[in-house]
Amino acid sequence: MNYGSRLSALGSRLLREGQANVRHAEPLLTTAPAERQEPSAESRRSEHGRTVLRLAAAVLLAACSSSARVRDDEPKPLAEPVASRAAVPNADGGPSADTALSADTVSSVVPDSHPDSAAIAAYFAHQIDQKRRTDDIFMALLGPGMIVRKIAYAGADDLTIPAYLFAPLDTTVRRPTILFVHGGVHADFGLGHLAQVHALVGQGYVIVAPEYRGSTGYGARFYAMIDYGGKEIDDVVAARDYLRRHVRYADLGRLGIMGYSHGGFIALHAVYRHPKLFRAAVAHVPVADLPARMRTHPPEYEALFAAQPAFGGALVENPRPYVERSPSAHARKLRTPVLVHTADNDDDVFIIENHILRDSMIAAGNDTAGLYTYREWHAPPGGHSFGLLDTPQGQESWSETVAFLAKHLRPSRGIGRTRETQPAAAVGSPP
Numbered sequence: 245m246n247y248g249s250r251l252s253a254l255g256s257r258l259l260r261e262g263q264a265n266v267r268h269a270e271p272l273l274t275t276a277p278a279e280r281q282e283p284s285a286e287s288r289r290s291e292h293g294r295t296v297l298r299l300a301a302a303v304l305l306a307a308c309s310s311s312a313r314v315r316d317d318e319p320k321p322l323a324e325p326v327a328s329r330a331a332v333p334n335a336d337g338g339p340s341a342d343t344a345l346s347a348d349t350v351s352s353v354v355p356d357s358h359p360d361s362a363a364i365a366a367y368f369a370h371q372i373d374q375k376r377r378t379d380d381i382f383m384a385l386l387g388p389g390m391i392v393r394k395i396a397y398a399g400a401d402d403l404t405i406p407a408y409l410f411a412p413l414d415t416t417v418r419r420p421t422i423l424f425v426h427g428g429v430h431a432d433f434g435l436g437h438l439a440q441v442h443a444l445v446g447q448g449y450v451i452v453a454p455e456y457r458g459s460t461g462y463g464a465r466f467y468a469m470i471d472y473g474g475k476e477i478d479d480v481v482a483a484r485d486y487l488r489r490h491v492r493y494a495d496l497g498r499l500g501i502m503g504y505s506h507g508g509f510i511a512l513h514a515v516y517r518h519p520k521l522f523r524a525a526v527a528h529v530p531v532a533d534l535p536a537r538m539r540t541h542p543p544e545y546e547a548l549f550a551a552q553p554a555f556g557g558a559l560v561e562n563p564r565p566y567v568e569r570s571p572s573a574h575a576r577k578l579r580t581p582v583l584v585h586t587a588d589n590d591d592d593v594f595i596i597e598n599h600i601l602r603d604s605m606i607a608a609g610n611d612t613a614g615l616y617t618y619r620e621w622h623a624p625p626g627g628h629s630f631g632l633l634d635t636p637q638g639q640e641s642w643s644e645t646v647a648f649l650a651k652h653l654r655p656s657r658g659i660g661r662t663r664e665t666q667p668a669a670a671v672g673s674p675p
Contacts, residue, residue, distance in 0.1 A: 368464045375461025378434055385438065386410065390445045395452075397486035399479035403457060403469070407483055408433055409491070410441050410451040420498035420653035421450040421487060423514075425480055427505030429548050430467060432460045436632055440642070447646070448655035450494045452487065454480045456510070472506075473534075473569030474554050477513045484521060498653045502526035502645075504631065505593060512571040512582065519579035524652035526645055527571075528585045528631050529593050532601035534566040535559060540594045572597075575604035575616075582610075583617045583648045585631055585641050592628040595620070617648070 379394055386392050391411040399405035412419065422444065426433040433453040441451055455462065456479035458470025470476070480501075487494040499522055501511045508530025515525045531537060538546045538559040549555045549566070556562040567573055586598045602618050610616035624630035624637035631641040649655075 364464065368467065371460045371467075372463065375432060378432070378461070381435060382408065382438070386442060386445075389413070389442075391415075395486065395490075397482060399454075399457065399482045400475040403475075403479070405457070405479045405482065406455045406459075406462065407486075408451070408453040408455075410445050410453075411491070411493070412445055412448060412450075415493040417448075417493065417656055418495040419448055419450045419493055420500070420655050421452065421494040421496065422649070422653075423480055423483055423499070423501040423511075424451050424453045425501065425503035425507035425510045426453065426455070426459070427503060427507040428460075429472065429506060429545075430458055430460050430470065431506075440632075443642075443646070444649075447650070449649075449653070450487075450491065452483045454483050456480050470552060471554055472549060472552060473509070473513060473565075477510055477517065480510055481514055481518055481521070496521075498523055500524040500526070500649055500653050502528075502649075503530075504528045505628065506531055508584070509571060513569075513574075515580040515582065516571070516574045516577040519577070522580050524649060525580055525582045526648065527582060528641070528645070529587065529590055529628055530571065530584065530598070530601070531593055532570065532597040533572040534570045535563065536597050536600060537593070538566065540596065572601040572604045575601070575608040575610060578605070578608065578610050578615050581615050581617070581648075581652055583645065584619075585644070586618075586620045587624050587627050587630050588620055589623045590628045619644070 383392050390413060391409065393409040394406060395409050396404050396406050424433070424437065424441070424444075426437070432455055437453070441453075444451055456476040458467060458472070458476060460467060484496060484499065488496060501514050501522055502525065503509075503511045505528075508527030509532070511525045511527045512530055512532075515522050534549070538549070546558055550558045550561075554569075555565045559566050584598065584601070586593075586595060588595045598618075598620070605611060605616040605618070611618070619641075621630060621637050621641070625635045626633045626638065630637050631645075632638065
């Protein structure tokens with residue numbers, strides 16, 4: 245059986261296993277049936293992780309099953325971006341007149357003849373609904389004290405990339421700027437970063453959070469365009485051009501980039517590829533070595549990579565792209581100061597990945613050159629997510645992160661005028 249046949253067989257099996265959860269468009273937080281013996285917390289987390297991976301692989305394969313339709317639709321060039329919540333991509337990559345995609349648009353990706361087309365359409369419709377809710381919550385909670393916008397700009401291949409813009413209300417001052425990159429193989433910039441955004445804007449930063457190709461909440465085609473370690477990085481870096489043209493108070497001479505997990509992976513690649521654009525990078529618990537990652541994760545996880553055209557198969561079948569897209573393979577290219585925080589109990593990005601990256605950085609002399617700052621915590625609560633939690637270890641990590649950014653980006657403190665003293669014409673106006 246060739247690779248394509250094995251992939252199709254895997255997709256069919258995974259779709260059957262995940263079908264019930266998808267049809268109801270519910271989050272995959274399933275528990276064991278009542279009649280079964282209650283499993284341990286560790287086994288529940290493990291099984292939940294496997295379920296999520298199986299479903300994610302199934303959805304990606306289903307979305308790609310109509311690859312001829314997807315790939316024949318070349319991304320449309322983007323007209324002049326509009327700094328508004330309405331400027332989000334439609335399934336073809338062009339601007340949409342609506343705030344989010346409709347379920348009808350999503351369902352068009354999966355052929356009607358596919359036995360699970362309704363289930364997959366419901367899955368993506370649920371993502372879109374969740375993204376709409378996230379947009380509303382960001383606006384409701386942060387909007388009274390800062391500029392909150394949903395923007396869009398042209399990424400790689402002129403694909404429309406949605407993003408969040410957060411900024412101090414006082415736009416008369418030039419502000420250091422951070423590209424804040426979300427994690428997850430398929431995920432989005434969510435409410436887990438709300439407190440961090442609030443803190444950073446309060447210290448005077450402009451924040452742009454790109455929803456690069458493969459992100460959730462924008463339909464099946466956008467999801468299926470994932471290019472892990474490839475064009476997604478170009479999508480993120482392209483936010484700089486939007487800022488240059490449309491956000492005059494963003495000081496691009498003081499531009500940083502940060503992210504957790506996959507977001508840290510993208511941050512590392514961004515400064516490798518564009519060392520002159522960034523003054524600093526923060527990459528916490530970053531995906532650092534794809535060959536090691538494939539070996540420490542289940543087959544369902546590797547299937548998410550093997551299904552992407554750029555990888556051309558599993559690690560054993562085509563190792564080169566896994567090596568070339570690993571941050572650990574490019575340590576000698578580093579020219580920008582980077583801060584990396586890790587946890588030795590990380591059960592997602594296992595510590596071996598960042599030990600490989602650390603050793604590569606040391607071999608390249610980046611630690612002694614002041615370019616690579618590394619700290620590893622022992623068994624912090626939360627493991628992979630420790631830096632996002634309100635614990636002593638999480639607070640310590642955040643304090644070091646803020647100090648590192650301040651050292652290299654030199655923010656001017658404070659968000660400026662409050663909404664009460666902001667001129668009426670400026671409230672709600674484009675940046």
